[in-house]
Every structure is written in structure tokens, then in C-alpha cells.
Amino acid sequence: MNTNELKLKIHNENYKKSILFFDEITSTSTYCKDNYKILNDKSIIIAKKQTLGRGKNNRKWLSPSGGLYFSILLKDSLPPINSCQLIPLIVSVAVFEALKNFNVNCKIKWPNDLLINNKKICGILVESKVSSSGLNYLVIGIGLNVNSLSPNDENLNGIFASLKEVYKTTFSLEDLLASIVNNLDNLLPKLDSNLDSVLDTYKSNCLFLNEEVTLVNNNEKIQVKILDIATDGSLKILHNNKIRFINSGEFSIDKKHLK
Numbered sequence: 001m002n003t004n005e006l007k008l009k010i011h012n013e014n015y016k017k018s019i020l021f022f023d024e025i026t027s028t029s030t031y032c033k034d035n036y037k038i039l040n041d042k043s044i045i046i047a048k049k050q051t052l053g054r055g056k057n058n059r060k061w062l063s064p065s066g067g068l069y070f071s072i073l074l075k076d077s078l079p080p081i082n083s084c085q086l087i088p089l090i091v092s093v094a095v096f097e098a099l100k101n102f103n104v105n106c107k108i109k110w111p112n113d114l115l116i117n118n119k120k121i122c123g124i125l126v127e128s129k130v131s132s133s134g135l136n137y138l139v140i141g142i143g144l145n146v147n148s149l150s151p152n153d154e155n156l157n158g159i160f161a162s163l164k165e166v167y168k169t170t171f172s173l174e175d176l177l178a179s180i181v182n183n184l185d186n187l188l189p190k191l192d193s194n195l196d197s198v199l200d201t202y203k204s205n206c207l208f209l210n211e212e213v214t215l216v217n218n219n220e221k222i223q224v225k226i227l228d229i230a231t232d233g234s235l236k237i238l239h240n241n242k243i244r245f246i247n248s249g250e251f252s253i254d255k256k257h258l259k
């Protein structure tokens with residue numbers, strides 16, 4: 001990763017001020033959380049490899065070199081807590097649009113996985129610290145399988161692929177990262193104004209809309225029809241003839257649908 005080249009490609013000066021690159025780190029998101037008090041707003045922490053990369057639901061995120069692993073720390077002008085559920089969807093659209101710039105077509109699996117041919121190429125982990133005064137910080141962690149060999153370990157939750165494996169060519173990590181940051185910089189302010197176009201992009205590329213699926217959590221499986229993505233980012237479903245709204249922590253779409 002050439003951080004000087006990266007800075008030339010990022011538009012907003014504030015995102016260029018604190019870019020840190022590590023050859024190896026436990027986790028870029030853990031680093032942001034541990035150091036949030038001393039790091040600037042809009043710091044970008046990037047790693048060539050992570051030794052303890054973290055995924056959703058306490059899963060590991062295997063992070064061999066060749067992939068793009070980075071976290072963005074947001075501390076200022078944070079959105080209200082009640083709109084936090086939308087951030088993972090906005091980040092998905094930012095990555096989706098960035099990939100489209102490089103002629104990569106992917107699909108979104110609610111709430112924030114990006115897939116090509118049903119194989120996961122990108123995972124997003126949004127973490128926050130909340131206090132009585134509201135949100136203290138947001139850490140947006142993005143893992144994109146770019147030029148890496150994808151781990152296909154039965155113990156991992158899902159089947160993975162990298163862009164290089166699908167497209168048989170290497171991609172510039174700097175170009176992808178800059179494009180994601182530039183998109184996020186355009187999309188995040190829309191949380192306060194009008195998210196319609198962002199949600200439209202999300203929905204028109206979202207897998208399983210209007211389909212019958214199984215939703216799973218630790219101890220339950222339910223058969224539902226996915227009706228829509230609600231304006232607060234929740235999943236609108238039909239279950240036992242009743243309409244329900246599901247938050248991302250509650251259930252996820254059974255991975256059997258991706259086989």
C-alpha cells in the first residue's frame with residue numbers, strides 16, 4: 001500500500017490527515033477502539049495483514065496479505081443513535097459503488113455482506129461506543145478480499161472468494177480504498193437529509209427481496225418472506241401472516257440459500 005498515492009486519490013482533506021499503515025496488526029478496528037481518544041476524527045487505519053481480524057458475531061476474519069483491511073474512526077458530527085442501524089447499509093452501498101467503478105458487479109446480502117456468485121468478497125463491521133451524551137465514536141471496519149487467496153474453511157461461516165479469483169487479474173488496493181472513502185464521504189451526510197437514492201441502490205442490488213427464506217439466530221429458525229428493507233435499515237418480513245421488522249442483531253439469512 002502506497003499511502004502517498006492513496007492520499008492523492010482521496011478528495012476530502014480531513015480523511016488524508018491521519019492515515020496509518022501497518023504491515024501487521026491484530027485488528028485495525030481493535031486499534032481504533034483502543035486508541036479512539038488520541039486518534040483524530042476520520043483516521044484511517046490500514047493493515048497489510050491482521051492476526052486477529054474480527055468479523056460479526058465474534059467470528060474471525062481471516063486476513064492474509066493481498067486483501068484490503070481498514071477501519072475508519074468517526075468521532076465528530078456523528079449521526080443520532082436512532083439512525084445507527086442505517087450505517088452498515090450505507091457502507092455497503094459505498095463499497096458496492098466503488099466496485100462498480102472497477103466493473104465489478106456484486107450483490108448485497110442484508111445487512112452488509114457483498115457477494116459475487118453467492119460467495120462473500122466483503123465483510124463490514126460497524127462498532128460504536130454509546131454514552132449518556134450519545135454516540136462517542138463509530139468504527140467502520142471493512143475487509144475486502146482483493147488479491148488474496150480466499151480462505152475456505154468449513155469452520156468459517158460462509159463461502160468466500162476474492163476479486164482476483166473471480167476476475168483473474170489484480171486490483172489496486174489504493175484505488176479501491178480511495179473510491180470507498182470518497183463514496184462514504186458523499187453518502188454519510190445523506191443520513192441527515194435524504195436517503196431515498198441510497199436505499200434504492202441498496203434494494204435494487206439486494207439478494208432475496210420478495211423471496212421466501214429461512215432466518216436463523218442462535219436457537220431459532222423461522223420461515224419468512226422478505227418484503228422490503230425499511231427506512232430505518234431493518235428487514236420487513238412476513239412471518240405467520242404477520243408483518244414484522246427484524247434488526248440486524250436478531251436474525252440473519254440462513255447461509256443454505258447461498259449454496
Ligand code: BTN
Pocket residue numbers: 026027028029030050052053054055056057059061068069070071113122123124125141142143144
Ligand atoms: C463480517 O463478519 O462480515 C465483518 C468482517 C469485517 C472485517 C474487517 S477487516 C478490517 C476491520 N478489522 C477487523 O478486525 N475487522 C474489520
